Amino acid sequence: MSRRSTLGAPPALLLVPALVAATFLVVPLATLVIATPWSRFFELLGTEAVRDALGITALTSVATVIACLLLGTPLAWLLARVEFRGRSLLRAAVTVPLVLPPVVAGVALVTALGRNGLIGGLLRDLTGVTIPYTTVAVVLAHTFASMPFYVLAVEGALRASGEEYDVVAASLGATRWTTFRRITLPLALPGVLAGAILAWARSLGEFGATITFAGNYPGTTQTMPSLIYGALQSDPEVARTLSMILLIVSVAILASLRNRWLVRP
Amino acid sequence: MSATPAGLRADIDIPGRVTASFTAEPGDVVAVLGPNGAGKTTLLRALAGIAEPGGEVMLNGTSWTDPPVLVRDRGVGVVFQQQALFPHLCALDNVAFGLRSRGAARGDAERVGRDWLARFGIADLAGRKPRELSGGQAQRVAIARALATEPALLLLDEPFAGLDVGVATALRLELARHLAAYSGITLLVTHQALDALTLATRVLVLDEGLIAQQGTPADVAARPRTDHVARLVGLNVLRAGDTFSAFSPTAVTVSLRPPEGSARLRWRGAILGVSPHGDALRLLVDAAGAGRHLIADVTPAAAAELGLTPGREVWLSVKETAVEWYSAPRSGR
Numbered sequence A: 001m002s003r004r005s006t007l008g009a010p011p012a013l014l015l016v017p018a019l020v021a022a023t024f025l026v027v028p029l030a031t032l033v034i035a036t037p038w039s040r041f042f043e044l045l046g047t048e049a050v051r052d053a054l055g056i057t058a059l060t061s062v063a064t065v066i067a068c069l070l071l072g073t074p075l076a077w078l079l080a081r082v083e084f085r086g087r088s089l090l091r092a093a094v095t096v097p098l099v100l101p102p103v104v105a106g107v108a109l110v111t112a113l114g115r116n117g118l119i120g121g122l123l124r125d126l127t128g129v130t131i132p133y134t135t136v137a138v139v140l141a142h143t144f145a146s147m148p149f150y151v152l153a154v155e156g157a158l159r160a161s162g163e164e165y166d167v168v169a170a171s172l173g174a175t176r177w178t179t180f181r182r183i184t185l186p187l188a189l190p191g192v193l194a195g196a197i198l199a200w201a202r203s204l205g206e207f208g209a210t211i212t213f214a215g216n217y218p219g220t221t222q223t224m225p226s227l228i229y230g231a232l233q234s235d236p237e238v239a240r241t242l243s244m245i246l247l248i249v250s251v252a253i254l255a256s257l258r259n260r261w262l263v264r265p
Numbered sequence B: 001m002s003a004t005p006a007g008l009r010a011d012i013d014i015p016g017r018v019t020a021s022f023t024a025e026p027g028d029v030v031a032v033l034g035p036n037g038a039g040k041t042t043l044l045r046a047l048a049g050i051a052e053p054g055g056e057v058m059l060n061g062t063s064w065t066d067p068p069v070l071v072r073d074r075g076v077g078v079v080f081q082q083q084a085l086f087p088h089l090c091a092l093d094n095v096a097f098g099l100r101s102r103g104a105a106r107g108d109a110e111r112v113g114r115d116w117l118a119r120f121g122i123a124d125l126a127g128r129k130p131r132e133l134s135g136g137q138a139q140r141v142a143i144a145r146a147l148a149t150e151p152a153l154l155l156l157d158e159p160f161a162g163l164d165v166g167v168a169t170a171l172r173l174e175l176a177r178h179l180a181a182y183s184g185i186t187l188l189v190t191h192q193a194l195d196a197l198t199l200a201t202r203v204l205v206l207d208e209g210l211i212a213q214q215g216t217p218a219d220v221a222a223r224p225r226t227d228h229v230a231r232l233v234g235l236n237v238l239r240a241g242d243t244f245s246a247f248s249p250t251a252v253t254v255s256l257r258p259p260e261g262s263a264r265l266r267w268r269g270a271i272l273g274v275s276p277h278g279d280a281l282r283l284l285v286d287a288a289g290a291g292r293h294l295i296a297d298v299t300p301a302a303a304a305e306l307g308l309t310p311g312r313e314v315w316l317s318v319k320e321t322a323v324e325w326y327s328a329p330r331s332g333r
Helices: A002-007 A012-035 A038-045 A048-081 A087-099 A102-113 A118-127 A135-161 A164-171 A176-187 A189-205 A208-213 A224-234 A236-258 B040-048 B091-101 B106-119 B135-148 B165-181 B193-199 B217-222 B227-233 B300-306
Strands: B008-014 B018-024 B029-033 B055-059 B076-079 B153-157 B185-189 B202-207 B210-215 B236-240 B243-247 B252-255 B266-277 B280-287 B292-298 B313-318 B324-327
Touching: A012 A236, A038 A048, A038 A236, A048 A087, A048 A135, A048 A176, A048 A189, A048 A224, A048 A236, A087 A135, A102 A118, A102 A135, A102 A208, A135 A176, A135 A189, A135 A208, A164 A176, A164 B076, A176 A189, A189 A224, A189 A236, A208 A224, A224 A236, B008 B040, B018 B040, B018 B202, B018 B210, B029 B040, B029 B193, B029 B227, B040 B055, B040 B076, B040 B153, B040 B185, B076 B135, B091 B106, B091 B135, B106 B135, B135 B153, B135 B165, B165 B193, B185 B193, B193 B217, B193 B227, B202 B217, B202 B227, B210 B217, B217 B227, B227 B236, B236 B292, B252 B292, B252 B300, B266 B292, B280 B300, B280 B313, B292 B300
Parallel strands: B029 B185, B029 B202, B076 B153, B153 B185
Antiparallel strands: B008 B018, B008 B055, B202 B210, B236 B243, B243 B324, B252 B313, B266 B280, B266 B313, B280 B292
């Protein structure tokens, strides 16, 4: 209040739009909380469609995080620790899905991995296996959307944790693999954790690429966001219940990411 | 030139950074002195194999540069400027890391690691993380870690930098004991003349990336050929062509009138600064005739009597017999 008394009251020209913006952001979420059918919350959670969607979302989001850990960590290490021609180009390419409209990502995946896609067609001719409209397709779509978040978070953590320790480890006779396993990765662990949470959050909410590439089949490819989208027409209470779950999870993620321990070692 | 089978032969040539050729025998402790930016750390990193390569290095008859040998295969022990202990590993795991990386079993590596911590008197700190160690303790762990792999070449980059004076003094004495028992070659980059005098068997003075002087610590301390070393050992050194003259600040007489005696051993100038130095006061004088600043020690009583304060014009003189004359054996620099 001391600032207010010395500089005067905030002008209405700033105060009014600020309050409008704040109201606009808060009110829809508040109404969602109010309109959620809390008395039937657990009953609605028990319906088959909801259970299936919850199960698929849990399965695919965990699979996505595992894919990020196994594939994204080496990519982040490569970008952070190895100098090669085209490194900045690769980093830029890896970043593109971050800003790409999800539906475009879905179209790109169909083009590459669809039944008649460049790789998907070849795969079908050779093995008879097709990817689209399967749970695997959901994981691929989610991984495509989530990996950039993970890679950028981990690359940043690897750079911050310092290349000097790699030099120290090498002077003590460690191979690059030993160094990665015993020094680099443990030091970057907070970044790995933050990246995994970011990837998980992105996977939970992924809708556009999933529905384009994997469709919306209950029991195989219908995730929570797809079910919410469909249910809003037929059964708004289900849609609100599922939305409430995602809202709770999102707030929990935000809280955990704001925890300093995750952001800085 | 034929390679000696034992010992280090280094011809480092990293253009624009450092160009230095020198040899060292097993058991030698080579102190590398020089001002900031002289190329000391670059030289050390080139020997470790972590700077950009340039020149040739041979250790005990094996070339490290033709074909190039990776850092991890060189068998060097490095103590880096910042201790660079692995922050997530306890003291024991830090010391055991090199042994385990070279294939020792966990139990063996930990036994040897404990032994090394005990030699440095910090066995009870084995389970502590680096952040729980004091500067002196952490530096002991870092040195123990470097020595635990029994390297043929030990590289110490300013091991006492950032430590309290008392801690540094204690660690210097301890290091002297360990280095005496160490059969390999040690390179010690330092800013302290004291390190060179107490720890080294040979001194290498670098200046602007080139070797300005090398010799025994006593020789380099008594007859410095660079201003940097002259300052480090607290001597006035003047140069005329290839001839140097060195004299102690305690041998300098300060007066307000032109003194008697040889004109080439007296200078006039303004006092730039006065600072305590032991029991005496050390004057820094901008001696115009000498072409550089000279230092002179006077008693506090004399300083008070003569009114020696900054800005005051004084005469400095030194007796012919108090001056050490020597020449640079090699021209060029």
